Amino acid sequence: MTVYGIGLGPGEADLVTVKGKRLLESAAVVYSPGRLSRTVALNHVPEERIGDLDFPMTRDPDELRRAWKEAAAEVAARADSEDVAFVTLGDPNVYSTFGHLRRTLDAFHPDIDLEVVPGVSAMTAFTTALGVEIESGTGLALREAADGAAPTGPDRMVLFKVTDAPATHEKLTEAGYDVRFGRRLFMEQGETVVTDDPDELAERDYYTLAYAEREGVERDVATAEFDGVESGGSA
Missing domain, CATH: 3.40.1010.10 (Tetrapyrrole methylase, N-terminal domain)
Known part of the structure; x- marks a missing residue:
């Protein structure tokens, strides 16, 4: 069997x-x-x-x-x-x-x-929870960030096991990244939190992700110019 x-x-x-x-x-x-x-x-x-x-x-x-x-x-x-x-x-x-x-x-x-x-992984579900789009043609790295670790390098990263959000945020912002956090995304156990403020996540929780995007990264897709254009307007 x-x-x-x-x-x-x-x-x-x-x-x-x-x-x-x-x-x-x-x-x-x-x-x-x-x-x-x-x-x-x-x-x-x-x-x-x-x-x-x-x-x-x-x-x-x-x-x-x-x-x-x-x-x-x-x-x-x-x-x-x-x-x-x-x-x-x-x-x-x-x-x-x-x-x-x-x-x-x-x-x-x-x-x-x-x-x-296969199942839906938090590594991909985070895009919906955080309102993030990973466009075609872009690179994305997946790293572990437990105990405040904050590896850098790629334009975009997903860090998992973010057990020290303030320390991770400090190191990433110093390296030139914008950072958003998601805790217990799509989980029925505990409170779901999506935030830019690491102080909201000062309490350690294994089920915390961070999305880091290098400041000023360019989006090389045809529809990128539509960002910020109001409905009915023109680019």
Whole structure:
């Protein structure tokens, strides 16, 4: 049978894809790696079909490998006779716990079939939440920004895990970027915040993104000249 890695999207229950919802409803058990993904999954499957796996909060590699081997063994045992699902927020292949499960299953249970069902990632949903357009022909870099890190270089960047918004904002503005933040975008758990003011996000929260655009960056698209033109006016 098959293990389905299903992306639940950024957190709103109705942003799960049609295929993802269908497979959730048909899976014998739906494994969840954490509280938030479990909350979203419960909108689509009854609690008795949710399987909770234990993942310790540690950086010890031996402890992590032990936990993933145990999780993979449990999932593989169920998948030997019936379809099961493993859910994550966002997309299973974008900064996701599913990658650990997939690698462990490949190594120790190679006969298990795996299928990934993509989900809406906060890395793309941020454009809607922040009102940002990434035009064709432009470059975009995706970086991690935990603990105030603020890598620079490209004209546009999306930084995730912004756990120190004021520090990240200070470093980026000093490097010549305009910065906007989004916290818990399209999530039903907690307050969604979209702001240019890092002081509104002084409290640390793992689910915070920053969009940085170099000041004065040119938009080389035909319709760029329409920006700022009022409806009915002329460029």
